[in-house]
Amino acid sequence: MREPLGSLKGELDFPLAWGTSPIRDFQAWRRAARSTVEEHLLVDRQDGTPYAPEFVPGPQGGAYTGAYTRELVTLSLTRHERVRGALLTPHGTGPFPAVLLLHDHGSRFDIGKEKLVRPWYDDTRLASAQAWADQHFSGRFVGDELARRGYVVLCLDALGWGDRGPLTYDRQQALASNFYNLGSSLAGLMAREDARAAGFLAGLDRVDARRVAAVGFSMGAYRAWQTAALSDHIAAAASVGWMTGLKEMMVPGNNTLRGQSSYYMLHPGLPRFLDIPDVASIAAPRPMLFFNGGLDPLFPADGVRVAYDKLRAVWRSCRAEERLWLKAWPDLGHAFTHRMQDEVFAWLDAVL
Template identity: 80%
Template structure:
């Protein structure tokens, strides 16, 4: 029936469920502000206009004037680096605790804003990427996560060993700021929407601020700050590069697609829940997902994907890569964009992938 829900066998594979008129809504999305469709033909002017559009849809105002007021714990020696905790005001509403790793030697050093994934695992956030020397109760969960997704390695510790300052903080709902239960995500997002705010917008603003804080540390070379993430952290990484002038480069592992290609029956994004962490209401009327990432051009950017990653259908990844390449080409900077699909891999960030990212960071920073 016109306007009704999908019925029968098709409904069984939709977690939404989607309304019967959803194909018409998808067809209506033409992304009129995308590069090549936008009336703005100068790539730098397009970047400014597209960024302003994204800013408008975050629903959370900029927090630039809020003092960071950092509080540091004492440093604990690690293997070639020192570890400390830092508590900082990313917004005027909350203070956030993060792990800060500093290489031994004389700085200033290149730095990495390391952004954790979603994974429907909320008891650990920063601990997914940095070994929790400060809390033995989380070590088992963190080690299991590293074994499942990162080849048994904590990427943050490895980056610090290789000479990078590393900052990793909890997003709202994870680690020290949680833990959420899976079914609570939708309620959290709904309540923020009721308050005229946005969970995804808050995360974007906090990541911007974290990049600014990291770049402002005396131990950091502010010209050499990268954002790196896996899964939801990969989304956050390219988003931070698009929105923050403090991020000089970004490596995104397992999160890039076209919106229409992702929104197909059976895809995880149709369930709501985790999708609200990456959903800016109304933005799709103007820009596709890779269009937003392309605001980062001509910065050096890396996008890795697993060919067996069921979260991101292959056609969506290919469509996104085509869009990305067109924008970097318009900036005469196509050599700064590195896209690669690992055919045999799923939704993981293996040691081999990590090593390629680390070598790439050495080159671009």
């Protein structure tokens, strides 16, 4: 078993990567690389389903008096299902900059959007949401912090979480298998939905379409840089806790070998062309931020170094190295602490 696996892994040379590909014009390379990613999503590219949003205003006044308003929005990201999300809008005169906020995977499936936006609409989820914020975000709800700082915030449930769950580990694996049996992909569906969500957010009258960022932690970080690669609606992206080289991640004990949650980030056949940082590089030369914890057991330091070196080379070739912020936090594990958040917020203010 190990012999063919080792041989196949050794043959991964990512021939479409920028600098390796025979395509020398960067914009032509971006088009070719994005087209290759699109082909491997295995989900219809041109859905064309109207968003048809329905808005439900949240409470105002009393304990909810603040610098922003709250709404629930239900919309169609694909033709298959209506999806509910939290939408926060700063007080004042727009259009405002905006953040597509993408939640993590973690080990809690009863909450999705609630991991990042305080759930005013569901008291039963509030305790879970606060516990998650305490564990991973220094007690903060990142979405609420961004709204206070003047950003429109949209946070939707991915399939399996919150209103679209809970979908526990064994059921995730069964769902992914069913997608593959249908000639489709769970990871591809999530990628399509996130790109569509970016288009919806950018199209809101209250939003300045030139200033829309994607922000996420853990699986949400993966979703953030992936959405920037697939959607020109994203002007910048901040990804905290998900970046590595693929080969360096394929080691015993790593989560990517466990099945279960990894299927949300597994695009069949794509690594024959592009490494993980190669896909993220499709977003160049737009501003991008990548933070990783030096003590993070999910992403070994050698994999982070390989990925950062690749990303740095791409932005440098575009004469845009100043738009790329790469940082390892040597004293931190897999978390998005208040210190990291404050740097992300300051970076967003600067680039947007």
